[in-house]
Each structure stands twice: as C-alpha cells, then as structure tokens.
Amino acid sequence: MQLDFYKYQGTGNDFVVIDNRQEVFPKNNTKIITQLCDRRFGVGADGLILLENDNASDFYMDYYNSDGSQSMCGNGGRCAVAFARILGIIDEQTTFKAIDGLHTATIKGDIVTLKMHDVEEVRQKDAYSFLDTGSPHHVQLVNELEKFNVTKEGAKLRYGLYGKAGSNINFVEQADSNTFGVRTYERGVEDETLSCGTGVTAVAIAMHKTGKTASNEVNIKTPGGDLTISFDQQNGSYTDVYLQGPAQMVFNGKVSW
Numbered sequence: 624m625q626l627d628f629y630k631y632q633g634t635g636n637d638f639v640v641i642d643n644r645q646e647v648f649p650k651n652n653t654k655i656i657t658q659l660c661d662r663r664f665g666v667g668a669d670g671l672i673l674l675e676n677d678n679a680s681d682f683y684m685d686y687y688n689s690d691g692s693q694s695m696c697g698n699g700g701r702c703a704v705a706f707a708r709i710l711g712i713i714d715e716q717t718t719f720k721a722i723d724g725l726h727t728a729t730i731k732g733d734i735v736t737l738k739m740h741d742v743e744e745v746r747q748k749d750a751y752s753f754l755d756t757g758s759p760h761h762v763q764l765v766n767e768l769e770k771f772n773v774t775k776e777g778a779k780l781r782y783g784l785y786g787k788a789g790s791n792i793n794f795v796e797q798a799d800s801n802t803f804g805v806r807t808y809e810r811g812v813e814d815e816t817l818s819c820g821t822g823v824t825a826v827a828i829a830m831h832k833t834g835k836t837a838s839n840e841v842n843i844k845t846p847g848g849d850l851t852i853s854f855d856q857q858n859g860s861y862t863d864v865y866l867q868g869p870a871q872m873v874f875n876g877k878v879s880w
C-alpha cells in the first residue's frame with residue numbers, strides 16, 4: 624500500500640499527518656502506526672494525525688501517540704488546523720472534533736489559536752498538581768530545569784504514581800510573574816518531547832490555581848519554542864482556555880508497506 628503523508632511540527636512536537644477522508648488508512652494496525660513514527664525504521668514522529676470527515680464539524684482529528692495509544696493532543700490539534708487549511712477544508716476559522724469533543728480554532732499565517740476544553744478540577748498536592756486538559760497531566764515545580772533528568776524522573780512518576788493508564792509529566796521552573804519554562808515526559812511516546820500542548824495548558828492553569836501567577840495570560844518556554852495560554856476563571860472552573868503558537872509543514876512524501 625502506498626500513501627501520501629505530510630510531516631508537521633508545532634514547537635518541535637512532530638507529527639506524521641495523513642488525509643484519511645477516504646478512510647484508506649489501516650488504523651487498527653498498531654504496527655504500521657509505530658513503524659511510521661519510528662525515527663530509524665520510519666518517517667519518525669511523536670505521533671500520527673489522521674484527518675477525517677465529521678458530520679457535525681469541519682473535520683475529525685484522530686490522534687495516535689507513537690506507540691499507537693490515543694489521547695487529545697494540543698500541538699497536534701494546531702497542526703491539524705494548519706493541514707485542513709492547506710487541503711482547502713477551512714479558511715481562517717474552524718470547528719473540529721477530537722477525542723475530547725469539539726474545538727474551535729483560528730489560524731493567521733502559521734499561528735494557530737486553539738480552544739481547549741474547560742477545566743473544572745485541579746487536584747493539588749504538596750509537591751505537584753494533577754489535571755486533565757484533554758490528556759492527563761502531572762505538574763511539578765523543580766529547580767535548574769535545564770539540567771533536570773526529565774526522562775528518568777518522568778518515567779518514575781508516570782509508572783510509579785499513575786499505574787497502567789499513566790500520565791504525562793511536566794516539570795516547571797518559573798522565570799517571571801507570568802512566564803514559565805516547561806519540559807514534558809509524554810506517556811505514549813515514553814520519552815521527553817520538545818513540547819506538549821495539553822501539557823503547557825495544564826501548567827498555565829496549575830500555576831494560576833496555586834497562586835504562582837495572578838495573570839490569565841501565561842507564556843511558556845519549551846525546548847521547542849514558545850506558547851501562550853489564556854483563560855478565564857469562574858467559580859473555580861477554567862473556561863475560554865486558548866493555546867496559541869506556530870504550526871508548520873516540514874515536508875511531504877509517500878510511504879509504502
């Protein structure tokens with residue numbers, strides 16, 4: 624079988640993207656997904672995005688981590704919006720569906736602003752917070768983030784604290800009143816990625832909830848680039864949560880198996 628694919632990246636979180644509106648991709652075959660995402664035996668990516676038809680919105684984003692598991696992906700969502708515009712499905716605004724429901728988004732140049740779902744609950748512990756922004760996230764402040772062993776400590780928490788289902792693990796260092804550095808260990812990739820969209824969204828909300836910032840616009844610096852998160856807060860819930868940053872096509876080609 625031979626298929627056209629596109630490679631996208633959003634702040635260094637990279638994806639194989641396929642137009643699956645004709646339902647040609649064998650998505651029940653996890654081996655093909657893991658192989659496409661393999662950086663030595665395949666194209667190489669943190670995840671796979673299948674863009675599909677949806678009868679209630681502009682398109683459906685079917686997202687797979689590089690190990691074939693599924694969840695919502697914030698950076699992937701931004702890339703899917705950029706891809707939908709290239710395909711001519713959308714213009715500057717869209718409503719699309721993902722595993723966690725409907726999202727609206729706007730795109731100007733290569734900057735995509737994606738509305739994330741509301742967050743009602745932030746579990747606060749002494750050393751960390753835990754919340755779901757479409758995917759589950761552990762958020763923990765550390766010192767000397769640049770030197771921190773994210774892969775080792777992330778794996779320890781991901782398996783030790785959260786069992787089989789696991790969680791993504793975000794390590795955070797505050798830079799100023801509304802700026803934070805973030806490095807993320809992603810479940811499903813089982814490694815550090817250069818950026819995680821649902822992760823930085825979780826960090827922004829957790830930092831606001833725990834009083835580290837009073838601002839409802841938070842800047843995040845990841846190893847792959849900068850993202851901005853804005854939100855409202857009403858009776859303890861976070862609403863109108865927006866994730867903003869670049870999404871770029873890198874190359875396209877054909878894969879066969």
Ligand SMILES: N[C@H](CCC[C@H](N)C(=O)O)C(=O)O
Nearest residue numbers: 694696697698758819820821
């Ligand atoms: N990179 C993604 C997260 C993928 C989800 C995932 N790793 C999981 O929870 O299974 C993002 O930008 O939000």
